[in-house]
Amino acid sequence: MEGDILRGHLDLLVVATVRGGASHGYAVIEALRAQSDGLFDPPEGTIYPVLHRLEAAGILASRWERPGRRRRRVYRLTDRGERWLADSGERWRRFSRGVTAVLGGAT
Template sequence: MRPDLLKGHLDTLLLAVLEAGPQHGYAIIEALRAGSDGALDLPTGTVYPALHRLERAGLITSEWHTVQGRRRRAYRLTAAGRVALTEQRAVWDQFSAAVTAVLTRRSWPATA
């Protein structure tokens, strides 16, 4: 999938993955890959800056954990993040329906 198609949607996708519960960065990347049947195979250089941006915006929070001797940062949704995800899903549903309507239409009204 072309990276430019993700513009404006990456934050929503990250929030959706975190809705299931706290996850570290690599697990988030894997969830996006698995959930999209491999279509969203995003590099860390795309995902981590977006996570940091979402954290600065107060939509997610993070804390460090040590797992098997390695430090990992786990991210989770905040209450504001849950609200934002709900709003962004509604916007996506409207946008997706409009695009689908145009792309599947087979005839157009005549114009003058």
């Protein structure tokens, strides 16, 4: 990956993939890779702690499932998570506009 470029934006990406249908940790990783066309490919050691943190913050909620014999922790957005996602999306757009403005015609 490209350094720590996700720093500060990873929570948003993870919540967005859960919102978009990625129900458990492993699926989040695959969704990020697929939807970013291979650009984002975070290791498991990055994603699982993020999911725990987001659950502790009340943004996600989880329950265990076992579709075969293998267990999965399945996540969904809480109401608070929905609001958080909307706010964070707006924050991202502001940030992105800010960077673009600073870059200006320079590049």
